[in-house]
Every structure is written in structure tokens, then in C-alpha cells.
Amino acid sequence: xxxxxxxxxxxxxxxxxxxxxxxxxxxxxxxxxxxxxSQEYVSILGSSGSGKSTLMYLIGLLxxxxxxxxxxxxxDVSQLSDNALSHVRNQTxxxxxxxxxxxxxxTVLENILLPVKYHLNHLNFNPYDRAQSxxxxxxxxxxxxxxxxxxxxxQQQRVxxxxxxxxxxxxxxxxxPTGNLDSKTGADILNLIxxxxxxxxxxxxxxxxxxxxxxxxxxxxxxxxGQAVAKYL
Amino acid sequence: MNEIVxxxxxxxxxxxxxxxxxxxxIMIGVLSxxxxxxxxxxxxxxxxxxxxxxxxxxxIIFPGNVFKxxxxxxxxxxxxxxxxxxxYQSLLKIKxxxxxxxxxxxxxxxxxxxxxxxxxxxxVNEQIFPLMNLKIITGRAFGKTDVSKKxxxxxxxxxxAEKLFKDPKNALNRQITINNQRFRVIGVMEKSGxxxxxxxxxxxxxxxxxxxxxxxxxxxxxxxxxxxxxxELLKTQIKTTLLKRYEEDDFxxxxxxxxxxxxxxxxxxxxxxxxxxxxxSLVVGGIGIMNIMYASVTERTKEVGIRRAIGAxxxxxxxxxxxxxxxxxxxxxxxxxxxxxxxxxxxxxxxPAAINLTAVLIAFFVSAAIGIIFGVFPARRAAQLxxxxxxxxx
Numbered sequence: 001x002x003x004x005x006x007x008x009x010x011x012x013x014x015x016x017x018x019x020x021x022x023x024x025x026x027x028x029x030x031x032x033x034x035x036x037x038s039q040e041y042v043s044i045l046g047s048s049g050s051g052k053s054t055l056m057y058l059i060g061l062l063x064x065x066x067x068x069x070x071x072x073x074x075x076d077v078s079q080l081s082d083n084a085l086s087h088v089r090n091q092t093x094x095x096x097x098x099x100x101x102x103x104x105x106x107t108v109l110e111n112i113l114l115p116v117k118y119h120l121n122h123l124n125f126n127p128y129d130r131a132q133s134x135x136x137x138x139x140x141x142x143x144x145x146x147x148x149x150x151x152x153x154x155q156q157q158r159v160x161x162x163x164x165x166x167x168x169x170x171x172x173x174x175x176x177p178t179g180n181l182d183s184k185t186g187a188d189i190l191n192l193i194x195x196x197x198x199x200x201x202x203x204x205x206x207x208x209x210x211x212x213x214x215x216x217x218x219x220x221x222x223x224x225x226g227q228a229v230a231k232y233l
Numbered sequence: 234m235n236e237i238v239x240x241x242x243x244x245x246x247x248x249x250x251x252x253x254x255x256x257x258x259i260m261i262g263v264l265s266x267x268x269x270x271x272x273x274x275x276x277x278x279x280x281x282x283x284x285x286x287x288x289x290x291x292x293i294i295f296p297g298n299v300f301k302x303x304x305x306x307x308x309x310x311x312x313x314x315x316x317x318x319x320x321y322q323s324l325l326k327i328k329x330x331x332x333x334x335x336x337x338x339x340x341x342x343x344x345x346x347x348x349x350x351x352x353x354x355x356x357v358n359e360q361i362f363p364l365m366n367l368k369i370i371t372g373r374a375f376g377k378t379d380v381s382k383k384x385x386x387x388x389x390x391x392x393x394a395e396k397l398f399k400d401p402k403n404a405l406n407r408q409i410t411i412n413n414q415r416f417r418v419i420g421v422m423e424k425s426g427x428x429x430x431x432x433x434x435x436x437x438x439x440x441x442x443x444x445x446x447x448x449x450x451x452x453x454x455x456x457x458x459x460x461x462x463x464x465e466l467l468k469t470q471i472k473t474t475l476l477k478r479y480e481e482d483d484f485x486x487x488x489x490x491x492x493x494x495x496x497x498x499x500x501x502x503x504x505x506x507x508x509x510x511x512x513x514s515l516v517v518g519g520i521g522i523m524n525i526m527y528a529s530v531t532e533r534t535k536e537v538g539i540r541r542a543i544g545a546x547x548x549x550x551x552x553x554x555x556x557x558x559x560x561x562x563x564x565x566x567x568x569x570x571x572x573x574x575x576x577x578x579x580x581x582x583x584x585p586a587a588i589n590l591t592a593v594l595i596a597f598f599v600s601a602a603i604g605i606i607f608g609v610f611p612a613r614r615a616a617q618l619x620x621x622x623x624x625x626x627x
Binding site: 117 | 240547
């Protein structure tokens with residue numbers, strides 16, 4: 001709570017996202033106000049179709065809001081160019097998806113190093129060394145030349161987390177990271193994500209529909225029908 | 234930049250089927266255009282060669298006005314003058330003419346060794362050989378003395394010699410019989426492709442006078458000049474000479490190119506057809522390239538979304554796909570050109586196919602441009618989507 005004195009890393013002011021399914025307007029996210037501070041561990045809890053994933057994509061700059069304002073580190077992202085937005089995604093945010101979203105034609109190591117390619121000329125670390133240490137930490141060292149479809153789901157998700165961490169981002173966004181995993185593997189992944197928050201001081205925002213998963217986070221935001229109906233601290 | 238090129242090649246290696254199919258599209262596009270044009274040009278060259286063999290600077294005098302009455306060149310069809318020795322002698326006085334050849338021409342049965350063949354008699358002088366570019370493959374041509382001595386000799390066309398003696402080389406010094414007259418074969422000509430010449434017994438016109446040509450007349454007179462620029466002058470002089478004896482409508486002076494003016498029309502049609510063939514194959518090839526490129530890049534929309542989510546700018550995506558498309562187009566196009574070249578070389582002994590540089594350049598650049606545009610355009614569209622929409626794309 002002491003972090004609250006600072007600028008929030010993520011701030012949503014009256015953000016809405018509407019889209020059309022055929023002729024029906026879907027109000028996926030409605031007038032959400034939200035502040036997330038550095039080093040927080042936040043879960044966004046909601047049932048299927050509640051708009052929680054859309055909310056996460058808005059936070060992660062993977063989607064643009066229909067109305068409202070999104071600030072990352074106090075900067076209004078609607079003012080940013082494509083280059084600057086891509087830069088924020090590359091430098092500040094790391095994504096972990098439910099379906100991993102690894103590139104199947106690239107090896108584990110290449111997938112982890114992919115974000116590095118888009119910042120090649122400004123690196124202040126050795127990406128290969130960092131990849132190796134992540135691989136080691138995530139028990140993937142002997143899998144680095146494998147292609148994603150040759151390793152297990154839990155391993156794939158660990159690769160995705162390593163990829164999310166390679167640029168040392170301030171924020172990790174995880175969208176149902178355990179959704180495609182069995183409960184044992186899922187628990188391992190959750191422990192891993194929690195350790196990021198605990199050991200790396202990374203801000204973690206995790207979307208889930210499982211109450212017990214959400215309960216592990218210090219801050220929980222409950223979403224229903226596109227609106228934040230409650231925030232538990 | 235190097236990094237992107239290396240990535241592209243690694244991507245090609247990992248996606249062999251996609252890479253091969255895509256570059257195959259461009260390869261076939263280039264190959265078909267270049268090859269069709271090459272074969273078309275070959276056809277044109279072939280026809281053109283056939284006419285060049287007749288001798289370019291040839292002026293032919295026919296009896297009658299062949300131009301006035303239409304396209305009938307046959308002897309006697311047109312009426313008019315009956316050329317004889319006197320005309321030949323007066324034309325010999327034209328200094329411009331390097332060659333003056335009287336031509337007696339008749340379809341006739343030729344016998345030897347119990348073989349009988351319906352060929353042609355050509356009663357000419359010794360100048361026919363250089364004028365018509367006739368090559369002797371065995372024996373010799375006849376000379377001036379053979380003409381003045383009325384020697385009973387003949388030079389045979391290749392096909393005739395083959396029909397009568399099986400192997401043309403066997404014909405040398407053998408006898409042939411025409412109208413119960415015997416002639417000694419002193420030479421055999423190379424196959425010319427002209428059926429009338431290939432089945433002819435060529436002999437001195439003086440020898441043909443008598444039993445073969447009792448009227449001592451000529452079907453036509455061939456005149457030739459070595460310098461093409463003299464053709465017009467020669468024609469004027471021929472007319473002046475002949476008008477002393479004949480009326481204007483009694484004879485025709487025709488240059489090779491005039492006789493073949495209709496051939497020029499054929500050439501312009503061939504050219505138009507070539508352009509049409511080229512354009513059609515370019516369109517067909519282009520559509521093929523378009524489809525495969527569009528499909529293979531659209532299929533990668535999800536990949537574009539993932540790359541965008543982890544920090545690729547629109548420019549990064551465009552550059553990646555642009556470089557991939559350029560490499561594929563250049564490689565595919567290059568292989569297509571190479572194959573077209575090989576095929577053209579392979580058929581050249583049989584057929585004068587020719588690679589046309591303009592066609593090559595147009596085919597290559599149009600195919601490459603289509604490949605690049607349709608390799609980059611879907612990628613650009615994917616890059617402009619919100620990353621999450623691209624990721625969700627199936």
C-alpha cells in the first residue's frame with residue numbers, strides 16, 4: 001500500500017469498449033475506472049463473457065478503447081504513435097496468454113528471444129545470457145532447441161512466461177494462464193507468476209474466472225457485464 | 234537488416250512447403266511468359282529464315298502482270314511475254330546485275346535404277362548456285378563451260394537423289410533418264426527446305442533446249458545484286474530493257490520482299506499474337522502468384538498478432554514480409570528465368586526459339602512486383618489490426 005503515493009503504472013479513466021457482433025452492439029467494457037500501482041499483484045475475476053479479457057487487452061494496449069483514457073506510467077496512450085505503443089508493449093509489458101501464443105516454427109530459445117529483435121539496437125543486457133538464465137530457472141534448459149509442439153503445455157506456458165520476462169518488463173499481464181493446463185501444472189505456473197511479483201518486484205495483473213486462483217492475488221477486481229462491480233484489497 | 238534476412242532464410246527452411254509453393258508460383262509465372270514469348274519468337278524466326286534462304290536481293294521477272302491479276306505466279310497462267318534467249322542476252326547487258334539467270338521450270342518424271350520419281354527440271358545457268366545460295370554436298374556444281382557445251386549433266390536436289398539412289402552420295406556419276414535422254418549426275422545439293430529445289434534436277438538451260446524444252450523459252454528470269462541498295466535501280470533498268478520489246482502488262486518485275494508482302498502481314502499478326510500470348514500468360518501467372526502469396530501471408534495473421542503483442546511495430550512487420558517477398562520473388566523469378574533459358578537452349582537445335590530481353594524484363598519485374606505487393610499487402614493489413622484481433626484470426 002505504500003506504493004500508492006506514486007503515479008499508478010496503469011490508470012483507466014472511464015474506459016469503455018464496444019464492438020459489433022453482426023448488428024448487435026456488445027458492450028464488453030463499460031466505464032471502468034482503475035488504478036494499478038507498481039509491484040501490485042492484481043487479479044481480475046469474472047465469469048465467461050464478463051469482459052475481463054477485453055479489459056486486460058485494453059490494459060495491455062492490444063486493443064484501443066471506444067472511449068475513455070488509458071494511462072501507462074502517467075502517459076495517455078491514445079496520444080502515442082504506433083512506434084511508441086509498440087515500444088511500450090516491448091519494454092514495459094509482458095504478456096502471458098491462455099493459449100500460450102508461441103510461434104510454432106521457432107524453437108523455444110528463438111521464441112524467448114523474439115521480443116529482443118524489436119529492440120536490438122538499444123539493449124543494455126546480453127539477451128542470450130538472460131535467456132539462458134530464464135531457461136535454467138524455468139527448468140527448460142534441455143528444451144531450448146525444441147519446437148513448442150514437442151513440449152508439454154506446462155512447459156509451453158513457462159516458455160511464454162520466459163518470453164514475457166526477457167525484456168525485464170515492469171508489468172506482467174496474464175490472461176487465464178492456467179486455463180489450458182491441468183490443476184497440478186496450473187498450480188506450478190501460478191507459483192511461478194507469484195514469484196515474479198515477489199522476487200522480481202514485477203507488477204502482475206492476472207485475469208481468471210476461478211475464484212480460488214483470484215484469491216491468491218493481494219488485490220482483486222470483480223468484473224460483471226463489463227463493469228467493475230467490486231474491488232477487494 | 235542482416236538479422237531480418239537471416240530470419241527470412243531460417244523461416245524458409247522451417248516452412249519448406251510454403252516456401253516452395255510460393256516461389257513456384259513466381260517461377261511458373263516467369264517461366265511461362267518467357268518461354269511462350271521465346272517459342273513465339275522462334276516461330277517467327279523460323280518463318281523468317283525460310284524466306285531469307287531464298288536470297289534477299291533477288292529480283293524475279295515473270296511473264297504477264299501478276300500484280301494486276303492477283304497472286305498467280307505459275308508459268309503460263311498470266312499470259313503475256315514468252316521469254317527467250319534474246320531477253321536473257323539483253324538483260325546480261327545490265328551492268329548493275331551481279332547475277333542473271335534464265336529459268337526453265339517443269340514438272341517431269343525422272344528415272345534411274347528402275348526407280349521413277351516425279352520431280353522438276355530446272356534449266357538454268359551456273360549463276361543459280363551462288364544466287365540462290367545452293368550448297369553442294371557431294372560432287373560439284375556445273376560451270377560456264379558446261380552451259381556453253383550443252384553438257385548432258387545434272388545436279389540433283391537432295392530429296393530427289395535420295396529417292397532415286399537411296400543414299401545421295403551414291404548418285405555421283407550415275408545416270409538419270411528424262412524423256413529418254415540420259416544425263417550424268419555430277420553433284421548433289423544440300424537439303425534446302427524448299428521442296429521444288431530439293432526434288433529438282435538442275436541442268437544447264439542450253440541442255441534442256443531440245444527435247445525437254447523444244448520452244449526454248451523461259452518460265453522466269455532471276456536477277457540478283459550483292460548490294461541491297463541497288464535493287465531499286467536494277468528494277469528500273471530491267472523495265473527499261475524489257476519495255477523495248479514488250480508492253481507494260483506483258484511482264485512483272487518483282488522483288489522478293491514484294492512477292493512476300495503478304496508474309497509481312499503475317500509477321501505483324503504473329504507479333505500481335507505474341508504480345509497477346511505474353512500478356513495472357515502474364516495475367517495468368519500473376520493471378521497464381523497473387524493467390525499463393527495472399528494465402529500464405531494471410532495464414533500468418535496470428536503470427537503477426539503475436540509479434541505485434543511483444544513489441545513489433547507496423548514497420549517491423551512490413552519490413553519482415555517485404556524482405557521475405559523480395560527474396561522469394563527474386564529467387565523464384567531467377568529459377569524461372571534459368572529454366573526458361575535451359576529449355577530454350579534444349580529446343581534450339583530443332584527450333585530457333587529465342588529469349589527476348591524485353592519479355593524477360595517485363596515478366597520478371599511484373600511477377601516480382603505482384604509477388605511483393607501480394608506478399609506485403611496482407612501483412613500490412615494484419616499489422617494494422619489491433620494485435621489481439623490478429624492473434625484471434627483463424
